[in-house]
Amino acid sequence: MGLPNIEMENFVETEYAQGFVTEIESDTLPPGLDEAVVRTISERKGEPPWMLEKRLTAYRHWLTMREPNWAEVKHPPINFQDISYYSSPKKKPVLDDLDQVDPELLATYEKLGIPIEEQKALAGVAVDAVFDSVSVATTFRESLAEAGVIFCSMSEAIREYPELVEQYLGSVVPHKDNFFAALNSAVFSDGTFVFIPKDVKCPMELSTYFRINEANTGQFERTLIIAEERSHVSYLEGCTAPMRDENQLHAAVVELVALEDARIKYSTVQNWYPGDNEGRGGIYNFVTKRGDCRGNRSHISWTQVETGSAVTWKYPSCILRGKDTVGEFYSVAVTKGMQQADTGTKMIHIGENSRSTIVSKGISAMHGSNAYRGLVRVAAKAENARNHTQCDSLLIGDRCAAHTFPYIEVKNPTAQVEHEATTSKVSEDQLYYCRQRGLSEEDAVSMIINGFCKEVFNELPMEFAVEAQKLLAVSLEGAVG
Amino acid sequence: MNQQFKDYSQVVSQYIGNLPNDGGDWLVAQRSSAAERFTELGFPHAKLEAWKYTGIEGLLKQGFETLDKSPEFAEHAVLNQFLPEPVAGRLVFVDGVYQADLSTCDAVGITVGNLRSAMAASDRTVLEAIGSLSGVGDHGFAALNLATVHDGAVIRVAAKTSLEQPVELLHMATKSAEGQALRSRHLVMLETGASANLIERYVALDGVAYFNNLVCEISLAQGARLTHQRVQHESPKAYHLSDIHLGLQADARYHGINAAVGAAWSRTVIHNRFLDRGASCELDGIYLAGDGQLTDFHLDVDHAVPHCDSRESFKGILHGAGKAVFDGLIQVREQAQKSQAHLHNANLMLSRQAEIDTKPQLVILADDVQCSHGTTVGQLDPQAVFYLRSRGIDEQLARHLLCLGFASEVIDRFESETLRLQLTEVIRQQVRG
Numbered sequence: 001m002g003l004p005n006i007e008m009e010n011f012v013e014t015e016y017a018q019g020f021v022t023e024i025e026s027d028t029l030p031p032g033l034d035e036a037v038v039r040t041i042s043e044r045k046g047e048p049p050w051m052l053e054k055r056l057t058a059y060r061h062w063l064t065m066r067e068p069n070w071a072e073v074k075h076p077p078i079n080f081q082d083i084s085y086y087s088s089p090k091k092k093p094v095l096d097d098l099d100q101v102d103p104e105l106l107a108t109y110e111k112l113g114i115p116i117e118e119q120k121a122l123a124g125v126a127v128d129a130v131f132d133s134v135s136v137a138t139t140f141r142e143s144l145a146e147a148g149v150i151f152c153s154m155s156e157a158i159r160e161y162p163e164l165v166e167q168y169l170g171s172v173v174p175h176k177d178n179f180f181a182a183l184n185s186a187v188f189s190d191g192t193f194v195f196i197p198k199d200v201k202c203p204m205e206l207s208t209y210f211r212i213n214e215a216n217t218g219q220f221e222r223t224l225i226i227a228e229e230r231s232h233v234s235y236l237e238g239c240t241a242p243m244r245d246e247n248q249l250h251a252a253v254v255e256l257v258a259l260e261d262a263r264i265k266y267s268t269v270q271n272w273y274p275g276d277n278e279g280r281g282g283i284y285n286f287v288t289k290r291g292d293c294r295g296n297r298s299h300i301s302w303t304q305v306e307t308g309s310a311v312t313w314k315y316p317s318c319i320l321r322g323k324d325t326v327g328e329f330y331s332v333a334v335t336k337g338m339q340q341a342d343t344g345t346k347m348i349h350i351g352e353n354s355r356s357t358i359v360s361k362g363i364s365a366m367h368g369s370n371a372y373r374g375l376v377r378v379a380a381k382a383e384n385a386r387n388h389t390q391c392d393s394l395l396i397g398d399r400c401a402a403h404t405f406p407y408i409e410v411k412n413p414t415a416q417v418e419h420e421a422t423t424s425k426v427s428e429d430q431l432y433y434c435r436q437r438g439l440s441e442e443d444a445v446s447m448i449i450n451g452f453c454k455e456v457f458n459e460l461p462m463e464f465a466v467e468a469q470k471l472l473a474v475s476l477e478g479a480v481g
Numbered sequence: 482m483n484q485q486f487k488d489y490s491q492v493v494s495q496y497i498g499n500l501p502n503d504g505g506d507w508l509v510a511q512r513s514s515a516a517e518r519f520t521e522l523g524f525p526h527a528k529l530e531a532w533k534y535t536g537i538e539g540l541l542k543q544g545f546e547t548l549d550k551s552p553e554f555a556e557h558a559v560l561n562q563f564l565p566e567p568v569a570g571r572l573v574f575v576d577g578v579y580q581a582d583l584s585t586c587d588a589v590g591i592t593v594g595n596l597r598s599a600m601a602a603s604d605r606t607v608l609e610a611i612g613s614l615s616g617v618g619d620h621g622f623a624a625l626n627l628a629t630v631h632d633g634a635v636i637r638v639a640a641k642t643s644l645e646q647p648v649e650l651l652h653m654a655t656k657s658a659e660g661q662a663l664r665s666r667h668l669v670m671l672e673t674g675a676s677a678n679l680i681e682r683y684v685a686l687d688g689v690a691y692f693n694n695l696v697c698e699i700s701l702a703q704g705a706r707l708t709h710q711r712v713q714h715e716s717p718k719a720y721h722l723s724d725i726h727l728g729l730q731a732d733a734r735y736h737g738i739n740a741a742v743g744a745a746w747s748r749t750v751i752h753n754r755f756l757d758r759g760a761s762c763e764l765d766g767i768y769l770a771g772d773g774q775l776t777d778f779h780l781d782v783d784h785a786v787p788h789c790d791s792r793e794s795f796k797g798i799l800h801g802a803g804k805a806v807f808d809g810l811i812q813v814r815e816q817a818q819k820s821q822a823h824l825h826n827a828n829l830m831l832s833r834q835a836e837i838d839t840k841p842q843l844v845i846l847a848d849d850v851q852c853s854h855g856t857t858v859g860q861l862d863p864q865a866v867f868y869l870r871s872r873g874i875d876e877q878l879a880r881h882l883l884c885l886g887f888a889s890e891v892i893d894r895f896e897s898e899t900l901r902l903q904l905t906e907v908i909r910q911q912v913r914g
Binding site: 070378380393395396397398399400401402403404405406407408409410411412413414415416417418419420421422423424425 | 530534815818828830831832833835836837838839840841842843844845846847848849850851852853854855856857858859860
């Protein structure tokens with residue numbers, strides 16, 4: 001298994017020839033997936049037997065499943081035997097300075113206003129040791145520990161807090177849930193673990209970004225956030241800067257558990273490589289995200305800004321189990337070039353007086369295709385459940401597509417469910433109004449689009465919101481006007 | 482299910498073999514390709530997206546047979562069902578069998594008749610119109626209808642004819658329909674600039690169980706206008722499946738007003754295809770579902786060409802253990818710029834056991850369009866009930882009044898006063914607060 005084959009050696013040598021500094025990756029498994037691979041992953045990570053058992057059960061179940069094909073996306077078939085499922089936390093090829101980085105990438109960083117040190121970190125340039133040691137990440141870690149918050153990688157959590165992981169992992173997204181969740185449960189590489197103990201309000205916004213230098217979480221990321229009674233946490237995932245990644249398939253699973261009176265706010269900015277304008281390359285982002293409002297009066301809120309990936313397949317959901325629980329979903333999804341997104345949410349109302357709000361804004365430009373697919377289900381016992389859904393699609397250019405597929409299933413007469421959706425292009429009247437006041441067409445369109453997304457951006461933490469606005473402008477550059 | 486299906490396929494192919502060879506080879510070819518399609522598709526099942534919420538187990542369990550018996554009935558019972566208002570023409574089918582004596586047509590510029598005679602006379606226009614809009618069928622029952630096509634209504638309105646009075650198409654089920662699988666295939670053709678008003682009704686004289694499997698193809702030529710009032714009030718044990726296919730040429734106008742208040746299980750699918758610019762389609766509907774009832778409406782509005790408008794507005798009242806399914810798809814294709822489409826679906830849930838599954842859908846591939854849909858599910862506003870009660874109206878009546886108010890927006894769109902009164906009465910009697 002671990003033996004490097006000839007090709008692998010050649011590959012490594014070529015990299016050397018180009019002057020990259022990289023470790024020889026003797027720990028990378030060859031492509032392919034079978035039970036031995038799952039065992040090896042678990043063994044390499046030094047996991048306890050129950051974890052291996054979980055992985056194997058998931059793997060065996062995965063074998064019985066078929067890849068879903070109902071989403072409004074088209075892509076060539078994925079050969080799951082062509083993927084390497086484990087490589088030891090490897091160092092990114094380190095470049096000496098920013099001059100060696102793709103100038104296009106740098107130009108984007110510039111537009112987003114990312115500080116120079118962060119640009120280096122993102123592009124995989126060796127980061128100044130001084131910068132690293134005084135970095136916000138390190139300082140923040142200390143104050144988190146003081147508050148009793150556990151914020152670490154999933155591997156670390158399995159080693160250090162096995163009882164917590166065993167209790168909660170897979171309790172929101174069981175391995176049987178769907179094809180990609182099963183695959184993730186079998187081979188997940190790493191991810192984030194957050195635990196907020198009772199009565200603790202997390203002193204700061206947690207962000208994966210703080211862990212950027214620390215681990216390459218890889219393509220099968222697994223995140224678990226547990227908020228105990230009366231605790232609060234806000235978690236930011238991803239970052240506005242385009243991320244370089246060699247893995248084409250991403251199948252992450254995110255699980256949130258909110259106990260009584262807990263609040264979890266989960267914000268995502270996703271800007272993976274979307275492929276070129278003909279649709280070559282680009283990330284397939286097949287994510288399962290679900291939050292469980294287990295305790296009464298718990299509150300889970302999902303906010304997402306999706307601008308990257310060639311294919312996105314993502315439905316952050318809330319199971320509103322407790323009484324008086326609240327679920328929220330705010331989303332902006334932008335597709336341009338040949339990008340395709342099929343995204344939305346599920347709000348499962350089980351508890352009495354549970355409320356949910358869905359605001360989804362889709363923007364399609366060029367050949368982009370954007371679909372909202374959502375489910376609002378009110379179970380027979382969910383007295384006085386309340387849902388309001390607003391889905392708006394904006395079309396830019398005559399080759400793009402916008403779809404809306406809401407499912408509403410109600411089994412309780414006291415429920416009040418509303419769904420509204422609109423699809424149109426940027427209004428001529430609004431454009432004319434702006435132009436009349438001296439704005440260029442591009443500025444006017446950009447302003448109108450920002451207004452269109454405002455409701456969602458308002459939900460983002462402040463500094464993220466500013467970045468998201470810039471990101472939107474950069475994403476739609478060349479697509480409008 | 483598989484064995485059942487195999488047996489059924491066999492029965493069907495035998496049955497087709499015994500059908501009169503009207504219409505010559507052309508029809509034979511149509512029938513056999515539809516039979517093949519039926520074998521290929523089988524019966525619909527819950528794994529098909531369009532049938533996800535509409536189970537047919539109950540229907541299959543009944544084991545309905547196609548016997549083509551001549552019905553026995555008292556003539557006055559049928560006459561009683563006629564609309565009192567004067568009509569331009571009337572077609573009557575009892576248990577799926579055409580009743581020439583009861584059917585009339587006095588007006589100029591309109592031809593009404595039955596499909597079987599047209600087939601026997603090898604009427605080319607009629608034969609070629611069969612399946613021209615519906616195709617062979619996108620689900621097993623539609624294919625089955627075409628495979629076993631034997632009769633139905635044929636209504637043709639000549640160019641520039643404007644009919645003042647409505648045309649009545651009446652379907653009645655009698656006691657002898659018990660256990661039968663009835664099917665009919667209707668053709669409605671309006672030539673250039675023609676305008677007409679069609680009233681299509683399904684009623685039952687007895688509370689027996691039968692299955693009505695219908696396909697209706699309506700083609701409107703340039704500038705034609707049709708108002709189509711349609712009431713499904715089948716026997717409470719009946720199964721009713723209608724596939725309506727509309728084809729609208731340039732500047733044609735279609736307005737469909739639908740009511741589904743009867744049957745144990747009913748499903749109405751309306752496919753609208755815009756074939757040329759400037760056409761418009763309006764669809765209104767009201768559905769009721771109470772104990773043991775499932776009512777399903779599927780809309781498929783296809784904006785395939787530019788400059789067409791559509792508006793859909795459906796309302797449902799669910800009481801007892803009723804279940805309703807609504808699926809409203811609006812598609813705008815790449816070249817269909819300047820399309821406007823607005824869909825609205827509102828549902829009133831009056832009881833604890835009721836269930837509604839609603840799914841409006843927008844599939845938009847052009848940018849210069851205005852499309853929207855809205856869906857609501859809710860109950861009667863307690864404040865409104867309180868308001869009425871505070872004025873001395875008892876709760877039961879207050880709730881009834883509010884339900885009628887909710888439904889009246891659709892009911893008022895029926896042009897026939899008789900239908901408006903009948904539907905109001907049905908709601909008054911059936912809906913239990």
